[in-house]
Amino acid sequence: MMKLTVLGCSGGIGGDAHRTTALLVDDDVLIDAGTGVADLDIDALARIDHVFITHAHIDHIACLPLMVDAVGARRAMPLVVHCTRATEAILRTHLFNDVLWPDFTRVPAQAKPFLRFEPLEEGESCALGERIFTPLPAKHGVPAVGFRVATPRGSLVFGSDTTVCPPFWDAVARIPDLRYLIVETAFPDSQRKLAIQSEHLCPSLLASQLPSPPGAFRLLISHVKPGYVDETLQDLQRVAESHAPAILAKGDIYWI
Template sequence: MEIRVLGCSGGIGGLATRTTSLLLDEDVLIDCGTGLSVLSFESLLKINHVFITHSHLDHIALLPLLVDTVGEFRSQPITVHACAETVHILRAHIFNWLVWPDFTAIPDREHPYLRLQVMEVGETIRLGQRLITALPALHSVPAVGYCVSGRGGSLAFSGDTGLCEPLIEALNGISDLRYLLVETAFADAQHDLALAARHMCPSTLRLMLSRLKVQPEVFVTHLKPGMQDVIARELALGFGTLKPALLSNEQRFVLQD
């Protein structure tokens, strides 16, 4: 089992600055931001499941185009998993015939290109030997993170979140947690903005990591473009045993089956 980082930025600005999308093996996505654009048509055809953390555009930007591009060439629909509120938003505001066609009804509702499936916090979906569990998150819209588990351990991805006690509790319950990908969108000078937008900054990440009982390798994602250097300097100071590194495009994490 391998997780490949297709994009991990909090915005755009050049070909290397791509928003959030993680590829699990060849057939599963976690979020569908502009990072998806690096995949070939042949690779896009292999995607069967998409797990969405929340409805903000940087995490769903290429989902409509993905379904439109490959739908007629597939024998089965792409299944999108998300919390109930995100599923509602996708139906009402994206796949609504105004912004984009309703691919849950194309070519007809018995044989759609797209299937939307509600996933509750704490729910686990098994795909072969892979277990994907929805984790709590605290954001400005309803949101979740995800934990991917196999026989070789677990990787947790926070999605977009502020400091979230239920997430900390959930992470402490993952005894085989090897990797934690966690957002830190703002610098400490923007602490009030981060708090209002329910994002993290280095000081809140420091507090979060101090409460973890597990000892994963920590990688920071979703830095706002233009603030990377400032945030990186702040991430280098004052952390304990869990010292975060910056997540990068094309980074790969292997969890053996």
């Protein structure tokens, strides 16, 4: 069985319930490295061998520089960061640039670094044991991808941050064994303009994209703004009731 633990799935911080995006797959893989990662103890951090990054926005990578610094010297192998070349370029230029943070792809030595990038583009897959990670299209303010995680028992999709993106929904429709679909709804409908401006979704925009009739998968909503959870859920229940959407929460665990 594959275990997915939600370390963080909120659109922001503020109190114990809210951590930004980080999903732990079993105990060795992360999808995004937002502030939820900071709740793991050192041993759990050191067990993580792979991080798949959807996009470079700070709420999805905030703990990446800190975790590599925390565990680098305790690990025998570099932490492998899987992302598109476009996202790698952003992280190298703006984060691991020896100004904001050390370039851990050359620390402590170029031949044996704490961190290694591994390019993973749309159309490619990365197999880690029986778990197969495949980027999916997304449309956001910066280069972004979602991920499908396929196992012999079914698939899970994490849609990343995205606004309306027909290629994403085409890809989802081609996954016959989809069990869980995690999609963002970053704003309530009262902030629809802001959702469009920032290339996110609100309930009515999401509903316009959902398949009809509903698929056999469970629809889970992430990236809801702290303080707007109730309003967003009410909107979702109004416009997407037949899909039985549930709001994802920190600490949730799903098995496939």
